[in-house]
Amino acid sequence: xxxxxxxxxxxxxxxxxxxxxxxxxxxxxxxxxxxxxxxxxxxxxxxxxxxxxxxxxxxxxxxxxxxxxxxxxxxxxxxxxxxxxxxxxxxxxxxxxxxxxxxxxxxxxxxxxxxxxxxxxxxxxxxxxxxxxxxxxxxxxxxxxxxxxxxxxxxxxxxxxxxxxxxxxxxxxxxxxxxxxxxxxxxxxxxxxxxxxxxxxxxxxxxxxxxxxxxxxxxxxxxxxxxxxxxxxxxxxxxxxxxxxxxxxxxxxxxxx
Numbered sequence: 001x002x003x004x005x006x007x008x009x010x011x012x013x014x015x016x017x018x019x020x021x022x023x024x025x026x027x028x029x030x031x032x033x034x035x036x037x038x039x040x041x042x043x044x045x046x047x048x049x050x051x052x053x054x055x056x057x058x059x060x061x062x063x064x065x066x067x068x069x070x071x072x073x074x075x076x077x078x079x080x081x082x083x084x085x086x087x088x089x090x091x092x093x094x095x096x097x098x099x100x101x102x103x104x105x106x107x108x109x110x111x112x113x114x115x116x117x118x119x120x121x122x123x124x125x126x127x128x129x130x131x132x133x134x135x136x137x138x139x140x141x142x143x144x145x146x147x148x149x150x151x152x153x154x155x156x157x158x159x160x161x162x163x164x165x166x167x168x169x170x171x172x173x174x175x176x177x178x179x180x181x182x183x184x185x186x187x188x189x190x191x192x193x194x195x196x197x198x199x200x201x202x203x204x205x206x207x208x209x210x211x212x213x214x215x216x217x218x219x220x221x222x223x224x225x226x227x228x229x230x231x232x233x234x235x236x237x238x239x240x241x242x243x244x245x246x247x248x249x250x251x252x253x254x255x256x257x
Contacts, residue, residue: 019141019142022142022143022214022218023142023143023183025211025214026142026143026144026205026207026211026214026215027143028211029207029208029210029211029214030143030205030206030207030211031206031207031208032146032205032206034143034181035181036165036166036167036168036180036181036184037165037166037168037170037178037179037180037181038146038179038180038181039179040176040177040178040179042179043148043179043203045117045118045119045203046148046177046179048114048117048118049114049118049148049150049177049199049201050150050175050176050177052110052114053150053152053174053175054175055110055111055114056110056111056114056150056152056199057152057153057174057175058110059107059108059110059111060111060126060152060153060197060199061153063092063107063108063126063128064128064153064195064197067090067128070090070091070092070128071090071091072088072089072090072091088129088130088132088133089127089128089129089130089133089135090127090128091125091126091127091128092104092108092125092126092128093123093124093125094108094111094112094115094124094125094126095115095121095122095123095124095125096123096125097122097123097219097222097223098122098123100112108126111199115201118201118203119203120145120203120204121201121202121203122145122202122203122204123145123200123201123202124199124200124201124202125199125200126152126197126198126199126200127149127197127198127199127200128195128196128197129161129188129190129195129196129197130190130195131155131190131192131193131194131195132190132191132192132193133188133190134187134188134189134190134191135187135188135189136187137185137186137187138185138186138187139182139183139184139185139186140181140182140183141183141222142183142215142218142219142222143181143183143205144204144205144215144216144218144219145202145203145204145205146179146180146181146202146203146205147179147180147181147182147200147201147202147203148177148178148179148200148201148203149163149172149177149178149179149198149199149200150175150176150177150198150199150201151172151173151174151175151176151177151198152174152197152198152199153174153194153195153196153197154172154173154174154196155190155192155193155194155195155196156192156194157191157192157194158171158172158173159171160189160190160191160192161189161190161191161192161194161196162188162189163178163180163186163187163188164186164187164188164189165180165181165182165184165185165186166184166185166186172196172198
């Protein structure tokens with residue numbers, strides 16, 4: 001093993017150790033406790049999402065028709081190849097670590113307007129899961145944020161399409177949100193013949209002031225890491241390809257018959 005490989009392994013090991021320490025501290029500073037799953041009624045902004053379900057769903061339905069143009073998760077974030085392979089999990093980013101994806105927000109203007117009303121929203125994307133797709137158990141990178149799913153298109157056999165977080169099994173419901181801490185082990189199964197589509201958000205966790213300071217410093221380090229920077233570069237590359245593909249579609253002649 002060469003020196004570069006040894007250094008990379010050492011950095012990863014150190015990063016995991018620091019992550020555990022920071023997460024333990026953030027859990028102690030959390031104003032909403034540290035359960036795997038939260039009661040959506042704790043968060044006023046959930047009403048904003050649920051009340052705008054219809055307009056958000058309409059834009060998601062249009063994107064589903066353009067599914068072949070949308071990248072798989074690992075095409076944006078190469079570090080996700082363990083849990084994302086093939087074209088079974090597609091992600092259409094609107095925001096990534098506070099960066100607004102202009103081309104995509106223009107494509108989904110109503111959803112973008114709703115997202116602007118969510119305090120502490122950091123990341124948002126439409127998540128498309130194919131029939132028969134399974135995302136293996138994994139954990140998120142930090143307790144700095146919590147994760148919200150707004151159910152948009154849910155298979156009729158709801159009990160066969162679910163998210164497991166720790167020991168809890170969550171079922172999506174169209175027009176409803178559930179919220180969880182993705183640092184707990186979680187996995188997704190869609191054992192149906194239909195697509196599942198949700199709007200996924202990362203929202204800042206409510207913390208005490210010491211917790212907020214540590215969280216923001218930690219997030220700054222994460223944003224500067226290759227984990228995020230590679231994703232930003234890939235997103236910019238994909239934005240250009242997507243915009244070009246849309247222009248080609250719009251320029252196609254319409255044939256009557």
